[in-house]
Amino acid sequence: MRYADAGYNLEIDLTRGNIEKVESDPRDTELYLGGLGTNAKIMWDRVPPEIDAFAPENVLIFSAGLLCGTPALSANRTMVTSISPQTKLFQYSMMGGFWSPELKFAGYDKVIMRGKAPNLVYIWINNDKVEIRDASHLHGKGAVETQELIKAELNEPKAQVAAIGLAGENRVFFASIEQARSSCSRGGLGAVMGSKNVKAIAVRGTKNINLARPAEFMKLMEEVKRYTIWRNENPIPNYMPILAGLGSPQEMKHDDEKWHTENFSWGNSRTRRRGFWNKDIAEDWKKTMATMQNRLISCFNCPNKCGATLTPPGQPTYMMKCFTKLTYTMAAYSDLAFGLSIAQKATEYGIDGYSGPQVMAFGLELLEAGILSEADFAGMPEDNDGKFYWLLDRIVRREGIGDILADGTYWAAERIGKGAHAFAHNNIRKHEQLPLKLGTMDPIYYLLYCCNEKATVTQIEGNFPQAPFATQEEKDAFVSDWFQCPSERIKEVVRKWSFKGEYAGPYYPTPELCSEIVDWQERMHYVDDCVGMCAGMSSFPLKPPYHLFNYPQIISAASGIEMDTDELVKVTKRVRNLVRANNIIRGLRRVDEVPPEDHWNKRFPELEKELLDTYYKYKGWNNDGVPTKELLHELNLDYVAEDFEKRGIYSETPSYELAAQKEKEV
Amino acid sequence: MGKRIIKTIKVDANKCNGCRACEVICAAFHATPKYSIVNPARSRVQMMRDPMRDIYVPVFAGELAKAECMGRNVYIMDGREYDECGFCRQPCPSRDLFKEPDSKLPLKCDMCEDDPPQKEPLCVQWCLEDALIYEEREVEEEDVVPSDEMEMSIKSVVDSYGLDNVVATLARMSEKS
Numbered sequence: 006m007r008y009a010d011a012g013y014n015l016e017i018d019l020t021r022g023n024i025e026k027v028e029s030d031p032r033d034t035e036l037y038l039g040g041l042g043t044n045a046k047i048m049w050d051r052v053p054p055e056i057d058a059f060a061p062e063n064v065l066i067f068s069a070g071l072l073c074g075t076p077a078l079s080a081n082r083t084m085v086t087s088i089s090p091q092t093k094l095f096q097y098s099m100m101g102g103f104w105s106p107e108l109k110f111a112g113y114d115k116v117i118m119r120g121k122a123p124n125l126v127y128i129w130i131n132n133d134k135v136e137i138r139d140a141s142h143l144h145g146k147g148a149v150e151t152q153e154l155i156k157a158e159l160n161e162p163k164a165q166v167a168a169i170g171l172a173g174e175n176r177v178f179f180a181s182i183e184q185a186r187s188s189c190s191r192g193g194l195g196a197v198m199g200s201k202n203v204k205a206i207a208v209r210g211t212k213n214i215n216l217a218r219p220a221e222f223m224k225l226m227e228e229v230k231r232y233t234i235w236r237n238e239n240p241i242p243n244y245m246p247i248l249a250g251l252g253s254p255q256e257m258k259h260d261d262e263k264w265h266t267e268n269f270s271w272g273n274s275r276t277r278r279r280g281f282w283n284k285d286i287a288e289d290w291k292k293t294m295a296t297m298q299n300r301l302i303s304c305f306n307c308p309n310k311c312g313a314t315l316t317p318p319g320q321p322t323y324m325m326k327c328f329t330k331l332t333y334t335m336a337a338y339s340d341l342a343f344g345l346s347i348a349q350k351a352t353e354y355g356i357d358g359y360s361g362p363q364v365m366a367f368g369l370e371l372l373e374a375g376i377l378s379e380a381d382f383a384g385m386p387e388d389n390d391g392k393f394y395w396l397l398d399r400i401v402r403r404e405g406i407g408d409i410l411a412d413g414t415y416w417a418a419e420r421i422g423k424g425a426h427a428f429a430h431n432n433i434r435k436h437e438q439l440p441l442k443l444g445t446m447d448p449i450y451y452l453l454y455c456c457n458e459k460a461t462v463t464q465i466e467g468n469f470p471q472a473p474f475a476t477q478e479e480k481d482a483f484v485s486d487w488f489q490c491p492s493e494r495i496k497e498v499v500r501k502w503s504f505k506g507e508y509a510g511p512y513y514p515t516p517e518l519c520s521e522i523v524d525w526q527e528r529m530h531y532v533d534d535c536v537g538m539c540a541g542m543s544s545f546p547l548k549p550p551y552h553l554f555n556y557p558q559i560i561s562a563a564s565g566i567e568m569d570t571d572e573l574v575k576v577t578k579r580v581r582n583l584v585r586a587n588n589i590i591r592g593l594r595r596v597d598e599v600p601p602e603d604h605w606n607k608r609f610p611e612l613e614k615e616l617l618d619t620y621y622k623y624k625g626w627n628n629d630g631v632p633t634k635e636l637l638h639e640l641n642l643d644y645v646a647e648d649f650e651k652r653g654i655y656s657e658t659p660s661y662e663l664a665a666q667k668e669k670e671v
Numbered sequence: 672m673g674k675r676i677i678k679t680i681k682v683d684a685n686k687c688n689g690c691r692a693c694e695v696i697c698a699a700f701h702a703t704p705k706y707s708i709v710n711p712a713r714s715r716v717q718m719m720r721d722p723m724r725d726i727y728v729p730v731f732a733g734e735l736a737k738a739e740c741m742g743r744n745v746y747i748m749d750g751r752e753y754d755e756c757g758f759c760r761q762p763c764p765s766r767d768l769f770k771e772p773d774s775k776l777p778l779k780c781d782m783c784e785d786d787p788p789q790k791e792p793l794c795v796q797w798c799l800e801d802a803l804i805y806e807e808r809e810v811e812e813e814d815v816v817p818s819d820e821m822e823m824s825i826k827s828v829v830d831s832y833g834l835d836n837v838v839a840t841l842a843r844m845s846e847k848s
Contacts, residue, residue, distance in 0.1 A: 075709055076695050103691075110710060153723060162721070162754075186722070211712035211772035219699075219706035234799060299725045303690040308799035310688050314722050322723050 008217035009071050009564035010034055011114045015135060017128065019201055020061060020120030024135050029114060035566050036641065038535035039114060040070035041097050042580040044086035045587060047117060048095060049645070054590045058090035058193075059176065059200040061121040067108070067167070067206060068116075070537015074109030074214040075222070075563050078229055078550070079542040081106055081305035083167070083184070084534055088591075089192035090200075091178040091413050092434045092460060095587035096192035100167075101304035101539055102185035104208065107165040111210025122202035125174070127155060130208040131164075140204040145171055147353030148183035149323050155207050168205035169195045170355030172401040176200055177411040179360035179437070183352060186302055186312035186324035190357040191461050192436065193413075217565030225559050229550045233308055233542070241547050243479050248471070251549065252309030252541040256330045257301055260291040265328070271335045273366035274431040274440035290341040297345055309541055317346040321353075328439070329358030335440065336362030337393045347393055354401040359461075360413060360437040365396040367414045367428055368406065376423045381406040413437065431601045434460040434593075438601060446511050446605040451613060452523040452620050455598040456630075458584050467526045467544045468552075469495070473502040473509075489552035491525055491570075494518065511609055516619035524623060525553075531577040532556055579640040582625075582632045586645045590652065594660035595621075595630045629659040673814060678782045679806045680731065680795060686802035687727040689720040693794035693803065700783060700793045712772040715780040716794050719757050726751055729794075729803065732769035733760035735777040740765075 016025045029043070037043045044066045056062045065087045072080035083105040089096035108116070111130050118128075127140040143151050148170035155166050165184065172180035173195035180195030181188045189195070216222050233251065240249035245264055247254040263282035270277055297317050301310035302324065312326035325348060333351070334344030351361055369392060371377040383405075385395045399407025409417045414429035414437055431438050433454060439462065449469065454462050468489060474480045477500075484496045498518055501508040514522065529544035529552075536556075543551040551559070553570055561568040568576075585593075595617065621628055625636030631654060637646040649655055694711035701715065702708035715732040740763075746753045762769035762777035769778045783792040790796075791805040829837050 076699050076706070078692070110712070149723075211710065213708045213710045216699075216707055216709070219702075219704060223699075223706045230797070230799070300688065300722075300727075302688045302722060305690060306692045306695050307690050308692070310800075314725060322725075324722060 006215060007031065008215050009075055009560075010039065011069075011074075011109050011112050011212075011214065013113050014115040014117055015113050015130065017116065017118045017135075017137070018120045019118055019122040019126070019137070019203065022122075022137055024137070026113075026133075026135075034071065034564065036576070037580055037583070038071050038532075038560070038576055040068050040082070040084040040537050041086065041531070041534035041584065042576070043115070043535075044068050044084055044097065045095070045580060045583045047115075048086060048088075048587055049583060051119075052088060054592070056088065058088040058093065058197055061201070062119065063088050063197065063200075065118045065194070065197050065201060065203075066115055067104075067118075069105035069109050069114050070533075070535060071560065072563055073105045073537035075216060076226055076306070077536075077538070077559060077563065078226065078233065079304070079307040079309070079539040080537050081307060082533070082537040082539055083108075083189065084537065085182060085189045085194050087194055087197045089194070089436075090176065090196050091193045091416070092436050094434060094460075094591050094593060095458065095584060096194060097459065097534065097584070098182075098189040098191045098194050099534065100182065100184055100189040101187035101307075102165070102167075103305045104165045104167050104184045104206075105537055106305045107208045107210050109210065109214050110212055111208050112212045116206060118201060118203065121200065125202050125204050127168075127205040127207060128203065129155075129159065130206070130210075131161070132210055132212060143204050144174065146204075147171075148173075148181070148188075148355035149321070149353055151205050152184070155205055159207065161207070161209050164207045164209040166205050166207040168355075169198050169203075170353050170401070172196070172354045172356045172411075173199035174204070175401060175403045175411070177356060177401060177403070178413040178416065179357040179364065181355045181357050183355055185304070186314075186326060187304060188352070188355075190359070191459070193357075195355050216563055218562045222559065222562035225555060225562060228555070229559075230308075232550045236548065236550065237308070242482070243474060244470070244547070248546065251546050252311040253327050253539075253545060255311065256327050257294075257298065257311065257313035257325065260294060261287065262290065262331065263287075265331055266335070268441075269331070269335060270440040270442045271338050273336070273363060273370045273428065274438075274442060275370075277442065286340075293341045293345065304539065307539060307542070309539075311541060315345055315349070317342075317349050320346060320349045323349045323352045325352070332358050332362045332440075333393065336366040337389060339390055339393075343390045343393075347390075347397065350394070351397060354397065356397075356401065359439060361397070361400075362393075363431065363437045363440065364400065364410050364414055364417070365393050367417070368396060368410050370428050371421065371425055374428070376421060376425050376428070377406065430603055433600060434597055436460045438462065438604075442603060443605050445607045446609050446613065448511050448514065448516065448519045448612070448616055449522055451600065451616055452519055453526065454600045454604070455617065456523070456620060457527070458581075458588055467540070468529055468547060468549065469522050469526055470499060470502075470547060473504055474499070475504070487548065488554070489548055491553050492521065495522055495525065498522065511612055516612075516616045517623070519616060520620045520623035523620065527581065528553070528574065528577050531581050532573065535577070535580060536560065575640070579642060582637065582640055582642060583645065585626075585630075585632060586637075586642070586649075589631055589649065589654060593630070595628070596660040596664050598630060627655075629661065631655070673812045675810050675812050677808050677810055679808070680782075680792060681804040681806060682729055683802045683804065684728050686800050687718075687729060688800055688802075689718060689722060689727045690800075691718050691720075692797045692799070693729055694718060696793045696797040710772070713778065715769065715778045717768055719754065721754075724751055726753060726757075728753070728757065730758065730760050731780040732762060732778045734779065736761040736763040739763050 068084045086097045125140040129136045148168045151168040152166040167184040176196040178193045181190040182195045297315045299314040303310045316322045333347045400411045415435035418425035418429040533543045543549045557568040557573045634646045693716045694714035697714040699706045719728040743755045795803045795805040
């Protein structure tokens with residue numbers, strides 16, 4: 006019998022309409038846990054780097070995590086994995102909601118899709134009965150609307166549906182996949198789904214998930230519950246409110262947006278508006294949120310309420326969480342009422358709330374700069390808000406200028422030419438980043454930004470404070486009950502770290518210490534992404550209920566796999582390197598691991614070089630960022646090393662030398 | 672006069688956020704061995720959940736109804752229209768709710784009767800939103816005495832069918848039961 010795992014994957018060949026239920030290898034669960042880990046293995050085995058994101062040979066995987074469907078609080082994430090049309094790299098994007106536990110209860114850990122359906126279809130998984138159904142009547146329907154229509158036509162109110170909107174159907178490079186109050190937004194996996202002609206996957210399950218050592222498991226969970234309650238009652242003192250509690254940033258709950266509106270950049274990630282927030286705006290925005298918000302809501306089996314149902318006047322209800330609350334508002338220099346109203350349309354169309362608004366602001370900047378012409382924008386309304394609604398419609402329909410912008414800022418700039426690249430200034434690996442433009446380079450964030458396979462910093466910051474505490478008392482108090490921290494050295498950093506003096510950034514923490522901190526922060530995410538845990542209860546907030554010291558026991562009691570902290574560290578290291586290997590064969594090297602050039606005003610090239618040198622070494626990678634043969638051997642990834650060798654990756658000239666040569670020639 | 676404990680789970684539907692933690696823990700608690708299996712379809716509390724209409728009502732399984740009702744009710748409260756039978760707690764032939772998914776045997780909330788007793792039903796313990804509130808109260812109950820009403824009823828049956836027939840029928844029924 007399999008524990009925690011369902012033990013079966015659904016293999017769907019969309020081209021031939023063939024569906025198979027395939028037993029998975031329990032040994033893979035031991036090696037890669039599940040979720041992102043086993044997804045990375047399947048991608049490695051099946052999708053060579055020559056395969057384009059939209060090629061039928063590309064594989065699109067929807068996966069539950071190892072702990073989804075167990076009583077583990079907040080284990081509800083769906084890990085979607087494929088090749089991104091935008092970065093052309095291995096992309097994993099994740100969503101909360103209710104989908105993956107339902108998949109486990111239907112008896113599967115993953116849905117693995119390959120090929121391309123001849124016409125628009127949706128997949129209906131009802132325990133052992135799995136069908137590919139015609140979806141021509143759903144063509145052009147909204148992503149939220151589609152979920153409701155499918156539940157109604159199946160007469161299954163308890164089915165969970167993940168769907169794409171028009172943007173996904175039209176292969177917009179930043180199209181999302183929407184489900185309940187969550188969405189899988191980053192990297193354009195909605196477009197991959199659209200390229201396969203899959204409108205939605207609906208699932209309903211009434212089968213069992215088994216626990217290996219149930220009594221022990223529940224005892225651990227009692228402690229998680231107790232600590233969660235305590236932590237919710239005791240936010241971190243002297244820390245910004247949206248990040249002081251558990252869950253993802255509590256954007257639906259908190260009305261005070263002084264921090265975001267004055268520290269993040271407006272427009273195409275351009276302007277910081279210090280002094281923007283005042284009493285009138287505070288009151289106006291508070292009223293807007295109160296008028297539109299119906300209720301704070303959570304995902305499956307989760308005590309946090311990071312999302313909300315919203316009904317803008319005269320528009321349908323939709324669900325939102327986190328920072329999309331402000332991305333449209335700030336991109337358009339508008340107000341919250343506009344932001345929440347256009348977000349409803351954007352959610353139905355199914356686009357990423359980070360990339361989308363920035364792409365629109367980028368388009369308008371190009372018009373202003375004369376790189377694009379008035380003719381490109383013929384028919385666009387005069388008013389500011391109207392421009393964004395108009396652009397949104399053009400983009401998701403790929404009409405006129407919208408067709409170019411639908412490829413995201415990098416590829417749009419590539420098509421437009423005429424110096425447009427200078428305006429696509431906020432990307433990492435061709436992928437739009439949060440609109441943050443800051444002062445002095447922060448060494449921890451430097452590494453998080455540069456080296457993260459996901460190319461999205463909000464997904465990797467976490468267990469370590471974002472800034473020093475002001476006084477020694479505050480520092481000591483923070484460290485005093487920090488049992489989640491895996492090393493005395495890291496605690497020492499928090500005790501010393503200051504805004505000024507010897508222990509201030511960017512030279513402190515030292516590159517060695519930064520590597521250790523970043524390695525830990527990343528590790529937490531890799532555990533979460535394998536077991537399907539929400540980062541909001543683990544890798545994202547300070548002092549979370551799940552950590553490196555209770556995770557091994559929880560995983561072991563649920564699955565029966567023998568596990569301690571050392572073994573968990575090894576497994577996550579293995580997964581981390583396998584994910585990276587998927588990118589290495591797609592050409593990712595050191596030269597790609599750079600932040601947006603204008604991310605920080607004050608840069609430190611020598612220190613930045615030292616940071617990468619040290620971090621790579623710490624990771625067991627060569628100086629070009631490629632995992633060494635020795636490391637891969639130690640992690641049972643010899644097959645990766647062999648492949649690297651066959652491809653000549655170990656003998657090639659390092660990317661930074663090639664770049665230097667190129668610069669000389671110019 | 673006797674005393675009886677009435678156990679109540681008060682549902683504050685405004686506090687519910689639809690996370691289904693109640694379903695998860697209920698199903699796990701009632702597995703044998705305890706917590707060994709998770710399957711919300713086996714839960715004795717089911718969420719009537721429709722975020723688009725702002726509907727969040729946990730409903731607890733009650734006594735089996737052998738036949739469906741003659742009519743159905745739809746409630747509208749605060750402008751929200753709740754589904755037909757949306758508040759009904761009975762397993763019945765009209766729907767799959769509150770039945771074991773495999774055997775279709777009916778499920779019934781037992782308030783987590785346990786030895787040693789739980790301090791509260793598990794769903795209440797795991798609802799961290801405090802949407803479920805457990806209350807106990809003692810009620811005085813009058814001792815049951817044979818009522819005149821029963822005698823009157825039997826007399827009317829005897830009038831219709833004759834005493835012999837009624838006695839024979841009662842004898843046959845008591846043999847069967």
